[in-house]
Amino acid sequence: MKKKQYDLIIVGGGMAGASLACALADTGIRMAIIEAVPWQSDQQPSYDVRTISLSHGSRLIYETMGIWQKIDKNAVCPIHRIHVSDRGHPGITHLDRKDADVEALGYVIENRALGAALMTRLESLEHVDIISPAVVSDIDVADDFATLTCTTDGEDITLQGKLVVIADGGRSGLREKLGFQSTTDDYRQTAIVCNVTPGKNHRHCAYERFTPSGPLAMLPMNDDRCWCVWAVDEADVEELTAMPEDQFLERLQQQFGDRLGRFSRAGRRYAYPLARNRVKTHTGRRVVLVGNAAHTVHPVAAQGFNLGLRDVAWLAEVLAQAHDQQQDPGSSDVLQQYEKIRNKDTQRVTGFTHGMIKVFTSRLPPVIAARNLGLLATDIFPELKQALLKRTMGLTGRQSRLARGLELKGNLNNNA
Numbered sequence: 001m002k003k004k005q006y007d008l009i010i011v012g013g014g015m016a017g018a019s020l021a022c023a024l025a026d027t028g029i030r031m032a033i034i035e036a037v038p039w040q041s042d043q044q045p046s047y048d049v050r051t052i053s054l055s056h057g058s059r060l061i062y063e064t065m066g067i068w069q070k071i072d073k074n075a076v077c078p079i080h081r082i083h084v085s086d087r088g089h090p091g092i093t094h095l096d097r098k099d100a101d102v103e104a105l106g107y108v109i110e111n112r113a114l115g116a117a118l119m120t121r122l123e124s125l126e127h128v129d130i131i132s133p134a135v136v137s138d139i140d141v142a143d144d145f146a147t148l149t150c151t152t153d154g155e156d157i158t159l160q161g162k163l164v165v166i167a168d169g170g171r172s173g174l175r176e177k178l179g180f181q182s183t184t185d186d187y188r189q190t191a192i193v194c195n196v197t198p199g200k201n202h203r204h205c206a207y208e209r210f211t212p213s214g215p216l217a218m219l220p221m222n223d224d225r226c227w228c229v230w231a232v233d234e235a236d237v238e239e240l241t242a243m244p245e246d247q248f249l250e251r252l253q254q255q256f257g258d259r260l261g262r263f264s265r266a267g268r269r270y271a272y273p274l275a276r277n278r279v280k281t282h283t284g285r286r287v288v289l290v291g292n293a294a295h296t297v298h299p300v301a302a303q304g305f306n307l308g309l310r311d312v313a314w315l316a317e318v319l320a321q322a323h324d325q326q327q328d329p330g331s332s333d334v335l336q337q338y339e340k341i342r343n344k345d346t347q348r349v350t351g352f353t354h355g356m357i358k359v360f361t362s363r364l365p366p367v368i369a370a371r372n373l374g375l376l377a378t379d380i381f382p383e384l385k386q387a388l389l390k391r392t393m394g395l396t397g398r399q400s401r402l403a404r405g406l407e408l409k410g411n412l413n414n415n416a
Contacts, residue, residue, distance in 0.1 A: 003147070003158045003159065003160045004032070004129070004157070004158070004159050004160070005030075005160050005161075006030050006031060006032045006129075006159060006160065006161040006162075007029045007030045007031065007161065007162050007163070007323070007329055008024070008029055008030070008031045008032075008161055008162070008163050008164075008165065008319070008329060009031070009032045009034065009146070009148060009159055009161035009163070009164045009165070010031060010032070010033045010034070010164075010165045010167055011034050011136055011148075011164060011165065011166050011167065011168050011174055012033075012034070012035065012166065012167035012168035012169065012172075012291075012293070013033045013034070013035030013037075013039065013130065013132060014035075014167065014168075014169065014291075015052070015111075015114065015115070015118070015291075015305065015308075015309075016167040016290050016291030016292070016293075016305075016308045016309070016311070016312055017033060017035070017165070017167035017168075017290075017291075018033070018115070018118040018119065018122060019062075019065075019067075019118060019309060019312045020165060020167065020290065020312045020315060020316060021033055021122055021125075021128055022065055022067055022118055022121045022122060023061075023065050023312055023313065023316035023402065023408070024316050024319060024320065024408075025065075025121065025122075025125055025128075026407075026408075027319070027320045027323050027324075027408065028127065028323065029127070029319065029320075029323050029329070030127050031127065031128045031129070032128070032129045032130075032131060032159055032161070033122070033128065033129070033130050033131065033132070034131045034132070034134050034135075034136060034148070034150055034159075035130070035131070035132040035133065035134065036132075036133055036134065036135050036168075037132070037133060038132060038133045039119070039130055039132040039133075047195055047225075047265075047267050048194075048195060048267040048268045049075075049110045049111070049112060049195070050110070050111045050193070050270070051108050051109060051110055051111060051219070051221060051227045052108075052109055052111055052114060052305055053079075053106055053107070053108055053109075053219060053227075053302035053305070053306075054106055054107045054108075054109055054305070054306065054309075055105075055106050055302070055306040055392065055393045055394045056100070056102050056104065056105060056106060056393040056394070056395070057306065057310070057393050057394025057395050057399075057403055058305075058306045058309045058310075058394060059104075059106075059107060060402075060403050060404075060405065061309055061310075061312075061313050061400070061402045061403050062309075063405070064401075064402045064403075064404075064405050064406070064407075065402060066121070067114075067117050067118060067121060070117040070120065070121065071109065071113050071114055071117045072110075072113045072116070072117075074222065075109060075110035075112070075113030075222070076107055076108075076109050076110075076113070076222075077107065077108045077109075077204065077220050077221050077222045078103070078104035078106075078107055078204055079097075079104055079105045079106040079107065079108065079204060079205075079206045079219070079220060080096070080097050080104060080105065080203075080204035080205065081094065081095065081096050081097070081105075081203075081204065081205040081206070082094075082095040082096075082105060082205070082206045082207075082208065083095075083205055083206070083207045083208070083259070084207075084208045084209075084210075084375060085207075085208075085209050085210070085375075086209075086210045086360065086368075086371060086372055086375060087209055087210060087211045087212070087255065087257075089368060089372050090372055090376070091371060091372030091373070091374070091375030091376055092375060092376070092379060093375045093376075093378045093379040093385075094379055095385060095388070095389060099382065099385045099386060099389055100386065100389045100390070100393065102393070104204075105206075105389065105392075105393065106206070106302065106392075106393070108206075108219045108220060108221055108227055110221075131150060131152055131157070131159075132152075133152065134150045134151060134152035134157075135150065135151055135152075136148050136149070136150055136174055137149050137150065137151050137156065139164070139174065139177065139178065141164075141178070141284075141285050141286050141287065142286075144162075145160045145161060145162055145286065145330070146160070146161055146162075146163075146164045146286045146287065146330070147159070147160050148160075148161070148164065161286075161330075162286065162328055162329050162330040163286055163287075163288065163319075163329040163330035163335075164286060164287045164288075164330075165287075165288050165289075165290060165315070166178075166287060166288070166289045166290070166293045167289075167290050167291050167293055168293055169291070169292045169293060170277060170292035170293065170296040172289075172292075172293040175279070175289060175293050178284055178287055179284075180279050180280070180281070180284065180289065181279065181280040181281075182277055182278060182279045182280070183277070183278050183279075183280075184275050184276070184277045185275060185276040185277075185354065186273075186275045187214075187231075187274045187275055187276070187298060187357060188233070188234050189213065189214045189231045189232065189233060189234065189273075189274045189298075190231070190232060190233075190234055190237045190271050190272060190273050190274060191229055191230065191231050191232075191271070191272045191274055191299055192228075192229075192230045192232060192237065192240055192241060192269055192270070192271055193227070193228060193229050193230070193269070193270050193271075193272065194228050194266050194267045194268060194269045194270065195221065195225050195226070195227060195228070195266070195267035196218075196225065196226050196228045196249070196252070196263050196265065196266050196267070197224060197225055197226075197263065197264050197265040197266075198218075198224070198225075198226055198260035198261050198262075198263055198264075199260065199261020199262040199263065199264060200259075200260050200261035201224065202218070202220040202224075202226055202260060203220075204220050205220060206218065206219045206220060207219075207256070207259065207260070208300070208301070209255070209256055209257070210360040210361075211255050212361070212363065213231065213232050213233045213236070213361075214230075214231025214232065214233075214274075214357070214361060215229075215231050215299075215300045215357075215360065216228075216229070216230045216231065216252075216255055216256055217229040217230075217299070217300075217302070218256065218260060219302075226260065228252070228266075229299055230252065230255070231274060231298075231299070231300075234273075237271055240269070241269045241271055245265070245266050248266055248269070249263045249264075249265075249266055252266070274298055274299070275296065276296065276297055276298060276350060276353070276354050277295065277296040278295055278346075278350055279294055279295070281339065282294050282311075282338070282339055282342060282346075283335040283336070283338065283339050285332075286330035287330075288315065288335060288338065290308060290311040290312055290315060291305075291308030291311060291312070292304070292308060294308075294311060294346070295307065295308075295346055295349075295350055297349060297350050297353040297354070298353045298354065298356075298357050300353050300356050300357060300360075301352075301353060301356065301392050302392075303349050303352070303353055303392070306394050307345070307346065307349045307394075310342075310345060310394060310400065310403070311342060313400035313401075313402040313403060314338060314341050314342055314400050315338055316402065316408055317400050317401050317402065317408050318334060318337055318338045318341070319334070320408035320409055321408070321409060322334045324409050341398070344397060344398075345397055345398075348391075348396070348397065352391065359371050
């Protein structure tokens with residue numbers, strides 16, 4: 001069986017994997033993308049369209065890649081303000097784009113629109129092979145390359161690559177097969193997500209409301225809709241997903257309140273169990289994990305995908321420099337460099353989201369008092385607002401070249 005040779009094999013053609021390939025588009029690196037789901041870019045918008053929340057920092061990355069400019073702007077809703085509250089308590093914080101001196105604090109984007117922009121770019125690249133639908137049935141990692149056996153269209157094909165990037169999501173079977181050790185913190189919560197139609201115009205304001213069972217977010221969308229992310233106790237999931245629409249809206253109204261008026265419509269409801277999952281190391285022999293395959297976090301403050309995109313930006317930078325210097329992209333030196341860069345940001349975000357959930361779901365009176373004082377203090381003092389916004393917008397710590405609007409090539413040692 002003839003083996004196809006690549007510099008880089010990306011397992012998973014979703015947002016993280018496709019973004020990595022697009023980031024490396026102009027480097028000349030020979031790549032293959034293996035995706036289990038049929039490759040489709042012609043998805044039509046609908047009321048039930050699912051969305052992703054991009055931070056300001058993520059927009060900068062996509063802008064440098066040339067992807068942001070290709071996204072259908074009718075599928076993008078900017079977030080100008082954020083309203084944070086603690087249900088049943090006085091603590092409230094108001095965040096505004098003026099506090100950070102930016103055009104928008106973040107963006108709510110329809111998945112199909114971002115996916116279409118990424119796919120269109122990839123399909124134009126001659127040095128990228130898209131193998132889809134296909135699943136990896138076997139992987140063997142040797143000293144000089146990794147060999148993957150894939151099943152596609154009923155037949156097996158074999159690929160060889162100097163580096164394998166695993167970007168196939170939080171339930172990555174390949175990650176487990178390769179022996180990566182992971183730690184899981186089960187929140188015993190499930191996120192119910194759906195589109196809803198409020199009675200009042202959202203005016204580009206995102207709401208994060210903390211309830212006893214978990215956070216409830218309402219993110220602004222176009223066409224007078226909101227994207228609802230409601231973390232509920234496991235015991236309530238089956239009832240909430242199965243109940244009639246009017247009953248669901250009434251329960252939602254009770255938890256959220258009337259700041260957006262009366263909800264009049266809810267789309268299809270999806271349920272996702274919530275947990276924090278971390279791997280001991282993001283790299284192995286000729287293998288690197290990115291995105292949800294490397295870490296999953298609670299959706300509070302919408303940090304998950306943005307953290308994964310920073311993985312992508314930094315890995316692209318490390319690999320572009322290695323390619324320019326004719327280094328082996330799968331060598332331990334290259335992978336250790338990437339690991340060192342990403343450790344602090346990953347620990348910071350996983351710790352930040354985990355800490356927020358612990359604090360805001362606690363029912364201990366001293367903790368309740370402390371968190372409400374914290375919300376009020378953040379609302380009053382500009383320095384606290386700016387520090388919080390800098391963190392949630394992905395602008396703390398060392399910034400990748402893509403986040404700074406620079407081409408990938410450059411000296412990493414001087415990239416402060």
